[in-house]
Every structure is written in structure tokens, then in C-alpha cells.
Amino acid sequence: MDIIDAIILGIIQGLTEFLPVSSSGHLELGKALLGDNSIPQESLIFTIVLHFATALSTIVVFRKEVQEIVGGLFQFRWNEETRFSLKIIISMIPAVFIGLFFEKQLEQLFGENIQLVGFMLLITALLLFLADRAKDTSKNVTYGNAFIIGVSQAIAMLPGISRSGSTISTSVLLGIDKSKAARFSFLMVVPLIFGSIAKEIIYGKISYDSQQFTPLAIGFVAAFISGLFACTWMIKLVKNSKLTYFAIYCLIVGAITIVYSFFTGL
Numbered sequence: 001m002d003i004i005d006a007i008i009l010g011i012i013q014g015l016t017e018f019l020p021v022s023s024s025g026h027l028e029l030g031k032a033l034l035g036d037n038s039i040p041q042e043s044l045i046f047t048i049v050l051h052f053a054t055a056l057s058t059i060v061v062f063r064k065e066v067q068e069i070v071g072g073l074f075q076f077r078w079n080e081e082t083r084f085s086l087k088i089i090i091s092m093i094p095a096v097f098i099g100l101f102f103e104k105q106l107e108q109l110f111g112e113n114i115q116l117v118g119f120m121l122l123i124t125a126l127l128l129f130l131a132d133r134a135k136d137t138s139k140n141v142t143y144g145n146a147f148i149i150g151v152s153q154a155i156a157m158l159p160g161i162s163r164s165g166s167t168i169s170t171s172v173l174l175g176i177d178k179s180k181a182a183r184f185s186f187l188m189v190v191p192l193i194f195g196s197i198a199k200e201i202i203y204g205k206i207s208y209d210s211q212q213f214t215p216l217a218i219g220f221v222a223a224f225i226s227g228l229f230a231c232t233w234m235i236k237l238v239k240n241s242k243l244t245y246f247a248i249y250c251l252i253v254g255a256i257t258i259v260y261s262f263f264t265g266l
Contacts, residue, residue: 006215010222014049018230020165020246025117028159049216050223055193056225060185091150091188097152115261120160121254128247131169140177140185182238
């Protein structure tokens with residue numbers, strides 16, 4: 001993987017991790033269009049580095065909330081921060097279950113299977129369209145809601161289903177305040193990313209070659225900076241009910257991807 005490819009894929013990851021257009025789907029499309037024939041191990045570590053970068057950008061954007069949550073937990077009381085943390089844990093259950101018991105089946109869906117990406121982008125478009133027309137409410141995230149939102153996050157492990165799009169859409173359709181929906185959606189994925197990275201390290205699935213340092217570092221910086229921009233922008237878009245534009249985008253890209261896959265056989 002050369003430096004230009006690393007920059008492009010880093011920007012794609014940083015933007016699409018937060019914007020409701022599916023980061024995994026766009027990474028697959030990006031690799032297919034760039035003709036990325038990297039060996040699986042190189043592709044794996046690059047993907048992990050990019051996800052780590054966007055997780056850090058989430059923490060930076062929500063640094064005040066993170067500080068409050070951590071500070072509240074160390075009070076060792078049943079306070080608002082403890083309750084919020086429990087909701088985050090509950091939301092992680094579906095994705096952890098899928099990751100532990102269906103990892104191989106899930107991995108088979110990746111690898112330039114862009115026809116699947118196209119169809120999943122159409123589903124993402126439908127979710128965003130429905131969410132943008134939901135009535136404004138001021139409800140908080142409940143424990144039951146946290147699990148339902150977690151199910152939508154697990155489904156978003158499919159390439160082409162936007163994680164932020166599906167979780168925010170689900171939250172809004174459940175009647176949760178849009179600002180709170182965005183906050184919960186972005187914070188709930190951070191423990192999953194760090195947990196996934198830890199799992200790959202513990203099981204020895206990550207190998208590193210010094211020649212990879214430059215593209216990895218450049219990809220990390222590109223994903224981190226673009227992630228900061230996209231996360232901040234997305235919070236404003238959700239508040240102002242501007243998801244329809246992304247629904248149209250997903251609809252167009254999904255349709256083009258499906259047509260492209262028929263002609264190329266990908």
C-alpha cells in the first residue's frame with residue numbers, strides 16, 4: 001500500500017465512521033476502486049489503525065463527557081455516570097455476541113463483495129429517510145433502548161450498513177432526543193473498538209513490518225483529522241434534521257455500486 005492510498009483510505013474512514021454512509025462499506029469500495037491487493041495481514045492492521053484513529057477522535061470531541069463519566073465512575077456511587085456506563089455495556093452485548101460466535105461468517109462478507117455493499121447502502125438510505133421524518137422528542141436512553149440500539153449496531157457490522165446511521169436512526173425512531181442519540185451513538189462504539197483491538201493483539205492476529213510504518217502513520221493522521229471534522233459536523237446535522245441528504249447519497253452510491261458489480265463481477 002502506497003502513501004496516496006493510505007491518505008485516501010484514511011480520509012474515507014475518518015469521514016464515513018461518523019457520517020451515516022457506512023465506513024466499512026466505503027473502505028471496501030475504496031479498496032476495490034484503488035485495486036488494493038494487499039495481503040490480509042497488512043489489510044487487517046491498516047483497518048485496525050484507522051479504527052483506532054477514529055476512536056481517539058471521538059474521545060477528543062467528547063472529552064468533557066468522557067471526563068465526567070470517568071470521574072463519576074470513580075465516585076463508586078449509583079450516579080448518572082454509572083447508569084450511562086451500564087447502558088453502554090448493555091448496548092455492546094449484541095455486537096460482542098456476533099463478534100465472538102460469528103466472526104468467520106462475518107469476515108467472509110468482506111473482501112471486495114461490493115454487490116452486498118450496494119444493497120446494504122440502500123437499506124441505510126431507507127433508515128436515514130425514516131429517521132429524518134421522526135417527530136422531535138426529549139426522551140432519554142433507557143436500558144431497554146440501549147439494547148435495541150445495540151442490536152442495530154450489531155447489524156451494522158455488515159459492510160454497507162452505516163453504524164452511526166443505523167444507531168442514530170434507531171434512537172430517533174425510539175423517540176430519543178437527537179442530541180442525546182448522537183452522543184450515545186458515538187460513545188457506545190469506543191469500548192468496542194478498543195476491545196476488538198485488544199482481542200486481535202491477545203490472539204496474535206496482528207503482525208507488524210517496519211516497512212508498513214509510513215503508510216500506517218499517514219493513514220492514522222488522515223483518519224484522525226477527518227474524524228474530528230466529521231464527528232463535529234455530524235452532531236450539528238442530526239440536530240438540524242439533515243439526514244435526508246445522506247439518504248439520497250447512499251441511494252445513489254448503492255445503486256451505482258450494484259450496477260458496477262454486475263458489469264465487473266465483483
